[in-house]
Amino acid sequence: DLIEAAEEALLTLETNPDDTESVGKVFRAFHTIKGTSAFLELTLLAEMGHHAESLLSRVRDGEIRYSGGYADLTLRALDMLKGILVSVEEAVGGSPLLKPVEYDELMKILENPEAAGVSAQEDSINEPRVGDILVAQGKIGREKLEEIVDDCHDEKIGTCIIKSKEVSTTDVGQALRTQKKMKAGKQVVESSVRVGTQRLDRLIDMVGELVIAHSMVAQDDLILDGSNIELQKKVSHTNKIVRELQDISMSMRMVPLKTTFNKMARLVRDISRKVGKKVNFVTEGEETEIDRNLVDVINDPLVHMVRNAVDHGIETPDVRIKNGKDETGVVKLSAYHSAGSVVVEISDDGKGLDRSVIIAKAKEKNLISKSPDFNDDTLSDKEVFNMIFEPGFSTAAVVTDVSGRGVGMDVVRKNIESLRGQAEIRSEMGKGSVFKMSLPLTLAIIDGMVVRVGSETYVIPTGSIIRSIKPEKDDITKVFGKGEMLSLQGELIPLISMSGLYEIESTEKVDGILLVVIVEDEEKQAGLLIDELIGRQQVVIKTLGSTVKSTPGISGGAIMPSGRVGLIIDVAGLLKFSNEVQEGKKGDGFGAGNRQALAA
Structure with a gap:
């Protein structure tokens, strides 16, 4: 906890070197680590903590300014402390406690930083500007902002933006508060109790x-x-x-995303310096809460996407200037609640995805037809961009230790979908890209519509439901190769018979009365034929046995008030399963084993 707090304060201190509170917070953290380690006779930790404390003491006394090389050096010391702590934990389990390879070299630099060429000169991290924050938030375009800046002389940029009437006073005020928060890093600390x-x-x-x-x-x-x-x-x-x-x-169960976002801030800082780019990292909604069991799982997808935004998305300063952009790129990480889900977005104002390059790579990997008769324009941007989620897909010309090996994106999508979430990419050439992941608010409960099919009870997540209707017989038509379709407001929507798909005895067409629940997944709609709409209910999610767990379209179970088990529908899986059965890919589709398990 001390190291995490110190890292957060150090990143805050780098954007605002005059923040004495952050200096004190880091100094106290190093001092406590040094004292505790000495008491426990952990010499490596105590020595490293002592030298890091001495460096911060010079910052506190105004002898040196915390920026440039001094910032890099302090963060290196912090990373070394992290590594030693991991070694100590392993040593408790019986492993030998070894001195890290770079320990002696780092200690020598800490003893006399100036002799090692360390200085306070800043080379890549700029203070967050109001204009950059507004651009990252989509409130104003980069070109329009530059026009306003050129015409702004003695007044503050925020005032000039308001006078231009391109952005509302409220939005500028919000950007100023975001800037202040990024500079100061102040937070209200609540009292808490640790519970296993x-x-x-x-x-x-x-x-x-x-x-x-x-x-x-x-x-x-x-x-x-x-x-x-x-x-x-x-x-x-x-x-x-x-x-x-x-x-x-x-x-x-809920924890704020602040700690996870802070880790990304460090990642952006390190990668941007490594690849020689200037990046302003903007966060929004870090107090948004999410199920604590989701935090660790989304960390890897976030790391992949933030790394891609900096390494592949943001251009080098000279290229950005040549293209009429500010030399400093903007990467924004935001989170917010939407329709019972948590949405996390990573956006950048970089070069965007090249549709033609992705299509060429897809043809090379036989993902789409190479025939000269195939018209690439028939593919939507969404279909093209989703190809980068295929295993081994990479358009990087050079493979580096940062990225470009074509691993990770398929894992990103699998990790998100395993959490009942969705991944989406939007991009505009020359403008930038947005990666969006939608996740359930919690893994423990679900807000759903309870329906009956035959003697079975199902729960359909309300976030996937568009509406429920009682169509007339004339609204149902059969389309060759696609089965029954429902005509709704001038559109044809495929009908899925729940009883037919899972081979359950049903009364869904008795007396000509039909009940249909319209569901949607990634803009694909379908109508589920059911027998009875019981009502909306929050249910506690229960894991299923290994046999039922593999059932297509079923994501879990719940104990209903009647004492019976209700099965929770995975809408994306259900639509996919229905399409496969319709296309004859699965033959019988369900199988006796799954039918018996479902009945049990």
Whole structure:
């Protein structure tokens, strides 16, 4: 925790070297590490902590300025402390505690930085500017901003932007607050208590069981017949308490993305220096909370995308100037809540994706037809950009230790989809790119629409539902090779018979009455034929056995108030499975083993 706090303060200090509070925070962290390590006789840690503390002491006393080489040196010392701590943890398990290879060299530099050529000269990291922040937020174009800057003389840039009426006063004010936050890095520290993850998980599981048990009581005939008013009142009051307890316990799973975002700030800093580029890193929505079990899983996708934005997206300063851009590129990492999901976006104002290069590479890898008769224009930008998610796909001309080996992007998408999330790329040549990942707010509960098909109960995530309708028979038509289609507002939407797909006895067409739930995944819509729409409900997600887990279109299970198991629909998987069955790729499609497992 001390090292994480020190790293965050060091990055803040680099954008605002006069921030005495950050200097003090880092100094205290190094001092504590030194003292604790000496007490525990961890000599390597104590010595490194002592020399790092001495360097920060010079910064605190105003002898040197924390920038340039001094900033690099301090962060190197911090990384060394991290590495030694890992070695200490391994040594506890029986491994030998060895001195890191670069330890002696770094100690020598820390003893006399100036003799080693270290100075405060800054070479690539610039202070975040209001204009750059507004461009990163999409509030104003780069060219328009440069016009305003050229006409702005004695006044502040923010004032000139407001006078131009290109951006509202509110947006400029928000950008100024973002700039101030990036400079100062102030935060309100809440008191907290450490609780083991196993105990927390157990508590949440038991609250989930309590919710299920209470739902069963509420569905009892003694309650439903309405004869005992007092009992109904008590059950209703208990329901409020149980729901509040559930909300509180679920909030305990949530953690802000701030720590993850801070790691990306360090990554951008290091990579930009390594590849010789100037980059302003802007964050927005770092206080957005996400299920703590998602944090570690999304770290790798974020690292890949941030690395790509800096290495492949942002151009070198000379190229940017030649193209009429500011020599400093902008990489923005933002997070926000949307329709029950957490959306994380990584955007840059770099060169963007080259559609023709991607298509050429796709033909080389036989992903699309090489025939001269094939018209590349029939492919949408979305289809073209999604090709970079294919295994081994890379358009990098040179392979470096930063990126370009064609590994990672397919893993990025698999990791996101394994969390019931979605990945999307938007790009404009010469303007930049945006990578967007949408993730569920939590892995523990889901807000869904409960439906019945035959004797089986299913839960459809509400985020995937467009609407539910009762179509007339005349609205249903058969299209050769595509099966039944629903005519809705002038568009034909494929119909999926849930009973037919999973071979369940159904009453979905009894008396000519149809019930259809329109669902959507990545702009692809379909209508699910069901027997009964039971209602909206929050359910606690339960993992399924290995046999049922492999069932196409099913992502999990939930205990319903009746005590029966409801199956949670994976809309993306369901649509894919239905298409494969329709195209004859899977023959029978479901198989006896899956049918028996589903029935069980």
